[in-house]
Amino acid sequence: MTQKVVEVENLKVYFKERQGFLSKEEKIVHAVDDVSLNIEKGEIVGLVGESGCGKTTLGRTILLLIKPTSGIIRFKGINILKLNGSEMRKIRRNMQMVFQDPFSSLNPAMNVGTLLSRPLEIHNIAKSEVEKRKMIEGILERVGLTPDCVNRFPHEFSGGQRQRIAIARALILNPEFIVFDEPTSALDVSVRAQILNLLKKLHKEFNLTSLIISHDLRSIKYLADRIYVMYLGKIMEVGPSKIFDTPLHPYSQALFSAIPIPDLERKPERIILRGDVPSPINPPSGCRFHTRCPFAIEKCKKEIPKLTDIGNGHFIACHLYL
16 A cells, blocks of 8 residues: 655645835735645656746645645645644654755855754754764765765855755755755756756665656656646646656646657647736636637636546546546
């Protein structure tokens, strides 16, 4: 029987935004709107969608780096929204995050040894300086860096090396679950493949459960076991990685048609969506995608489609299939 490590139910994250510097009027940004998601033990789940659709907000909220407006977040069956500070600290050791830009997420005033020792000190893991040093050098080697890096500072490393340090910082606590937010977007193309292969290797070695957020669809296709497709705060489609080849939702079809394929004979025609992405301050009624959907019907404008199981672990929120 599979174990659900992360369960998100009807999660909503709304922000208040002031309209103009001098204005007192505030409007609500629907960043994440009634999202449900689950990740089973050992799974790599990919979360994809256009910029601004709420992917990063969802990932940060799962780790309670952002407080949700409403909903439930369970980690191994425990509703973490009901935990107090000390209880959450114990859980947080098992829930880590690797941020998009390693240069801004690593303190430039700390050398690598200090950056990696802080998590150990906060969670009282290493019993001595010798043990701490051994753990730091060990994790550096596992991410492809040498132990002599401990006395160097972030600015002395390349982008790929800094990302390896960020990954090492998350892994040094031996967590069960990690959120990777755009782990390769700040890297050169030549380095991305190295980091992707490293993530795949470490996932097996550490028996991790992962949520990988990215707009790099090729990376998600390579890494993920299951895919969640997000648009304007809503989940549009969920399925195994093979949905990249047979997407059903009109938004997924348009999104995946942008993946570069070297074989021109097999490359599907690029689907260009009309219109701009609506604002999350004033999202469309009914299906969020209906204002850009080439197949929208009258029902799409009035009713929000439910995410419905159509078999084989494939879910879709579209009136055309319900």
